[in-house]
Amino acid sequence: MARGERLRIVAAVLRDQDGRILVSTRPAGRSMSGRWEFPGGKREPGEGRWAALVRELSEELDLHLVEGRPLIRIQHDYPDGPAVDLDVWLVTAWEGAPRALEGQQFDWFAPEALSRLDFLAANTPIVTAARLPDRYLVTPPDFARLEDLVAGVEAAARRGISLIQLRGDWLRQSGGQVAAKEAVARARAAGASVLINGDPGLAEKCQADGVHLPARLAAGLESRPVVRPGLVGVSCHDEAELRHAEALGADFVTLGHVRPTPSHPGAEPLGMDRFLALAGSASLPVYAIGGMGVADLPALHQQSIQGIAAIRGLGRQLFA
Numbered sequence: 001m002a003r004g005e006r007l008r009i010v011a012a013v014l015r016d017q018d019g020r021i022l023v024s025t026r027p028a029g030r031s032m033s034g035r036w037e038f039p040g041g042k043r044e045p046g047e048g049r050w051a052a053l054v055r056e057l058s059e060e061l062d063l064h065l066v067e068g069r070p071l072i073r074i075q076h077d078y079p080d081g082p083a084v085d086l087d088v089w090l091v092t093a094w095e096g097a098p099r100a101l102e103g104q105q106f107d108w109f110a111p112e113a114l115s116r117l118d119f120l121a122a123n124t125p126i127v128t129a130a131r132l133p134d135r136y137l138v139t140p141p142d143f144a145r146l147e148d149l150v151a152g153v154e155a156a157a158r159r160g161i162s163l164i165q166l167r168g169d170w171l172r173q174s175g176g177q178v179a180a181k182e183a184v185a186r187a188r189a190a191g192a193s194v195l196i197n198g199d200p201g202l203a204e205k206c207q208a209d210g211v212h213l214p215a216r217l218a219a220g221l222e223s224r225p226v227v228r229p230g231l232v233g234v235s236c237h238d239e240a241e242l243r244h245a246e247a248l249g250a251d252f253v254t255l256g257h258v259r260p261t262p263s264h265p266g267a268e269p270l271g272m273d274r275f276l277a278l279a280g281s282a283s284l285p286v287y288a289i290g291g292m293g294v295a296d297l298p299a300l301h302q303q304s305i306q307g308i309a310a311i312r313g314l315g316r317q318l319f320a
């Protein structure tokens, strides 16, 4: 390997029908042995990304991969080790039953349990990407009554939207906290996680799953506001905000707006090319925001983007 060249690594987040994920320990004799990782390894010269993953999983676990798509791509420089380009795929169909062929240990874990394992240092954003869904609903600014908002959040959760941000001035107005707490409880009962926009204290009072910070609020912070395991999302619009969100230790960002959107009338959109260039430089999961809908997901997935964040694109009618 030429000096300064990055190792090109492919790895798989193998997810079974119950949502559990297979992870393995690095075998004795390898660098960083004993630490947890996702199965995979180095791409060979001239080898395609998927072909490399199929080969690695066959060699390591005796599995034949059938279906997968890119999940996240990050670069990491180990201080006393290699610089790696980690190309991680979500794999949902394979043939065979896993067998440890290289002296490693492996096990299946629920996504929430992964953050308790001693993973390789580069893997924190991969663990987050494995746990987060590809659709992130942001509540609309206009609705008739707080009861409608709460009912809309619950309906979205029941429909399978598993990450929801409560956003709006109503959070800080009369009855807002009670409504937010109710929305959190009902969404959680339906299997969703709920983040509160802009207010870590309110997130705690509502027993929410974390906080989503507007860029301006994030800019005034020097450290992450909520202790793990609560999620911290940050809204970003440019490179400086993205780098700041990474430095804060945010779990994920929304980046946009990608297209013109009624939420930001007159503001210049990033456009898809600029969005993809910025998102490609990120070392954490990125949701595209601004004029996005579920029809955009396949193309975004191909670019290793986590998914979309949307108000209208994910069921505006739920809040009518």
Ligand SMILES: Nc1nc2c([nH]c(=O)n2[C@H]2C[C@H](O)[C@@H](COP(=O)(O)OP(=O)(O)OP(=O)(O)O)O2)c(=O)[nH]1
Residues within 6 Å of the ligand: 007, 009, 010, 011, 029, 030, 031, 036, 037, 038, 039, 040, 041, 042, 076, 082, 084, 086, 120, 121, 122, 123
């Ligand atoms: N397979 C895999 N490798 C990872 C993950 N996270 C991470 O930083 N890596 C790094 C560790 C290694 O430097 C490299 C994987 O290459 P490899 O697995 O073929 O390395 P190797 O067994 O030959 O071990 P070595 O050369 O580093 O001793 O990528 C991960 O989740 N899965």
